[in-house]
Amino acid sequence: MKRAEQVTFGGGGLDRAAHLRGDRGALATAWADPAAAVLLVWQGKPLSTRSGRGSSPDQLVMIRPDHPLAASHRENCIFLGLAPTGAPQFACDISSWQPDALDQAMLASFADASEQQHPDLPTGQVFTELRRMMAFLTPLEAELAATANAVLSWHKSHQFCACCGQPSQVAQAGWQRNCAACNTSHFPRTDPVVIMLITHGDQVLLGRSPGWPVGMYSLLAGFVEPGETLEAAVRREVLEEAGVKVGAVTYLSSQPWPFPMSLMFGCAGIALGRELTIDHSEIEDALWISRADMMTVFAGDHPGIRPTRKGSIAHFLLQNWLADTLD
Known part of the structure; x- marks a missing residue:
């Protein structure tokens, strides 16, 4: 797929500079570099200027390493790599900070619209749910945020030796x-996941999971099991969830998905029929929708179906399917 790396979180140009990770002297030099920048993350939410309310796009806020919030977490900071300009990039997790009047229910919701303002940061610099802002970030910002979220999530869940x-x-x-x-x-x-653009003629298969917002449908997806190829995972997941047998499967594009640390493999599959047998223990619903109706969905005019979230690989694949640019 020619546009594969245009997907959100892909193609940011970050130099991981793995050769520096074990060099304490080089890391100290990088930390002291006048161009060095640190991304603060709180409970998986990166620091940003705003959260999608208004006309200007969101953007990450990178602070200097000598800022007290960065300096106090230097011992466990992550070296993300070097930006295309050569500037060292780091990330720090400050999840130990507890905001006043924290709404835990909102944090646990599918669409967390809350913002957290740290008292040591300027007004307007807030911690924002990455899903809400991912479509507005530059490729480099998106790669930095995805990398930081995934690695910090791993540290949080793997503090003890297995x-x-x-x-x-x-x-x-x-x-x-x-x-x-x-x-x-x-x-x-990194957990491998397949997400499938399953088509039959001019129709595409969509599904929805319990707990999603009303009207939200997306492409079917599922984790790849040990000893399984991507093609086999696509056929198994579609058959298990929707009862649809799939023939030819091809790879399209991949997307790092830092919620918390997956790699989504976007694949196309040709269904051998349209009869649905839904496993309601797997998904809540599934349906076939025509290309014409999907264009209505993307325009926001469909009476019952909401478009997939911008920035997701599902949105990316469907958009390219509609534009006939999958090749």
């Missing part, structure tokens, strides 16, 4: 955890 259960320590500038008790090293994980 071999012996003892606490592990951060190493390699945040890209490794070492267990001193059994001398085991652990590395960030």
Whole structure:
């Protein structure tokens, strides 16, 4: 797919500079670089200037390493890499901070519209749910946010050694955890997921999960199981969820999905029929929709179906299917 890397979170041009991760001297030099920048993340929400309310686009806020919030978390910061300009990029998790009157229910909701203003940051610089702003970010900003979210989420859920259960320590500038008790090293994980553009003639298969906003449908998706190819995962997931057999499967594009740390493999599949047998333990509903009706959905004029979220690979694949630009 010629436009594969135009998907959100892909193609930002970040140089991961892995050779610097174990070099303390080089990392200290990078931290002291006048051009160095740090992305603050609170409970998976990056620091931004605003959250999509108004006419101007969202953008990340990168602070200087000598800012107190960055300096106080330097020990466990992550070295993300070098921007195309050569400027060192870091990320710090400040989730230990607890805002006043925190609405935990809102944080746990599908569409978290809350914003958190830290007292040590200028008014208007707030922590915002990444899903709400991802479509407005530059490719580099999106890659930085996705990388930071995924690695920080891994650290949060892997603080103890999987071999012996003892606490592990951060190493390699945040890209490794070492267990001193059994001398085991652990590395960030990425969960492979297939997401499928399943078509039959001029119709595409959509589904919805329980708890999604009313009218929200998307492409079917599911985790790849151990010992399974992407093609086999596509056929299995579609058959399990919708009862539809799939023939030819081709790869289209991939998207890092930092919610919390997946890699979405976008695939196209040709259905062998349209009869649906929905497994309601897997999904709430599934339906076929024509290209003409999907254009109505994307225009926001469909009476019952909402368009997929901008910035998601589902939106990207459907948009290219409508434009006939999948090749």
